Amino acid sequence: MAAVSVHVPVMAKEVVEIYEGFTGTGSEAVFVDATLGAGGHALAVLEGFPRASLVAFDQDSDARSLASGRLSLYGGRVRVVPENFRGIARLATEEGWRGASGILFDLGVSNMQLSVPGRGFSFQDDGPLDMRMDRDGGSITAEEFIATRGAPELARVFREYGEERYAYQIAKALVRARERGESPATTGEFTALIRRTLPAPVQRKMGGHPARRVFQALRIAVNSELEALSEGLDGAITVAGQMGVIVVISYHSLEDRIVKRRFLQWSAEGRGMVLMKRPLVPGSDEIEANRSARSAKLRAFVKGQPASKGKDARRHGQGESTLGKA
Numbered sequence: 001m002a003a004v005s006v007h008v009p010v011m012a013k014e015v016v017e018i019y020e021g022f023t024g025t026g027s028e029a030v031f032v033d034a035t036l037g038a039g040g041h042a043l044a045v046l047e048g049f050p051r052a053s054l055v056a057f058d059q060d061s062d063a064r065s066l067a068s069g070r071l072s073l074y075g076g077r078v079r080v081v082p083e084n085f086r087g088i089a090r091l092a093t094e095e096g097w098r099g100a101s102g103i104l105f106d107l108g109v110s111n112m113q114l115s116v117p118g119r120g121f122s123f124q125d126d127g128p129l130d131m132r133m134d135r136d137g138g139s140i141t142a143e144e145f146i147a148t149r150g151a152p153e154l155a156r157v158f159r160e161y162g163e164e165r166y167a168y169q170i171a172k173a174l175v176r177a178r179e180r181g182e183s184p185a186t187t188g189e190f191t192a193l194i195r196r197t198l199p200a201p202v203q204r205k206m207g208g209h210p211a212r213r214v215f216q217a218l219r220i221a222v223n224s225e226l227e228a229l230s231e232g233l234d235g236a237i238t239v240a241g242q243m244g245v246i247v248v249i250s251y252h253s254l255e256d257r258i259v260k261r262r263f264l265q266w267s268a269e270g271r272g273m274v275l276m277k278r279p280l281v282p283g284s285d286e287i288e289a290n291r292s293a294r295s296a297k298l299r300a301f302v303k304g305q306p307a308s309k310g311k312d313a314r315r316h317g318q319g320e321s322t323l324g325k326a
């Protein structure tokens with residue numbers, strides 16, 4: 001069985017530096033971590049802002065337990081919320097913590113989720129086909145999803161969320177397996193079905209594992225990740241205070257597109273400024289030390305209009321700060 005590896009935070013230094021551009025390190029600010037995970041970013045923010053408090057969301061009870069232990073040193077400065085970040089605006093109103101100085105979304109799955117076969121996220125290990133981040137809520141498992149959706153819906157999910165060229169063939173193969181009473185119940189069975197369906201020369205030419213795209217697509221669908229992101233962003237812009245920064249780290253183009261468009265829309269509506277035209281990406285040292293960082297893209301938006309020039313968030317020759325250019 002694979003060892004559980006604790007998640008290493010991606011571009012944590014950059015997140016703290018962006019926050020520092022708008023909030024004094026001695027301030028009693030409120031920060032929100034919408035995706036607590038193992039608490040790596042949360043630790044960096046609590047260390048960087050010794051008088052600030054942090055409200056942290058995660059819909060995964062395993063993540064909350066692990067992170068709560070790691071953050072226990074910070075006592076009353078941290079509040080861990082067992083909810084989907086979709087509810088950020090409602091929670092902020094109910095609990096009276098509007099006016100956040102920084103809100104971070106570090107999207108996707110954590111290494112803990114990927115490395116536990118029983119969670120069903122990984123095509124590398126055999127386990128139940130689950131893939132739910134929130135196992136206490138009402139969402140259905142990946143096994144139930146593929147056993148109950150028609151071929152057109154399955155094909156749409158594999159094509160739109162996984163950019164899988166053989167989406168329709170895989171969807172048809174799933175429906176035929178279901179008709180034989182052999183719908184995949186484990187990650188191993190699902191991977192074997194994908195391998196049987198994709199032509200051998202196509203599999204040989206693929207850069208990564210043949211099941212990678214379809215697993216990503218199914219995970220996005222099971223957890224309604226894109227809908228949650230849209231709602232979470234809409235909530236975040238209302239929860240952020242003046243000069244509050246919304247930072248999003250995404251790991252695939254579907255997420256990044258939503259973030260980019262939402263930021264441009266807010267900017268056009270005069271709600272604030274996009275901090276860098278192009279996203280920040282991790283440096284080669286970080287990617288070498290943490291392979292999970294390789295596809296990361298960081299975008300940031302500041303609510304309101306800065307009175308003076310903030311800290312330039314330019315990094316690695318990729319991002320371009322638009323601060324002071326408005």
Ligand SMILES: C[S@@+](CC[C@H](N)C(=O)[O-])C[C@H]1O[C@@H](n2cnc3c(N)ncnc32)[C@H](O)[C@@H]1O
Pocket residue numbers: 007008009010034035036037038039040041042057058059060063083084085086106107108109110133228229
């Ligand atoms: C990439 S990890 C975050 C890692 C974290 N930044 C750290 O430093 O350890 C993403 C986390 O966000 C959680 N998550 C994803 N979507 C969520 C949502 N809509 N609501 C709440 N939590 C979510 C996942 O359960 C996972 O633990």
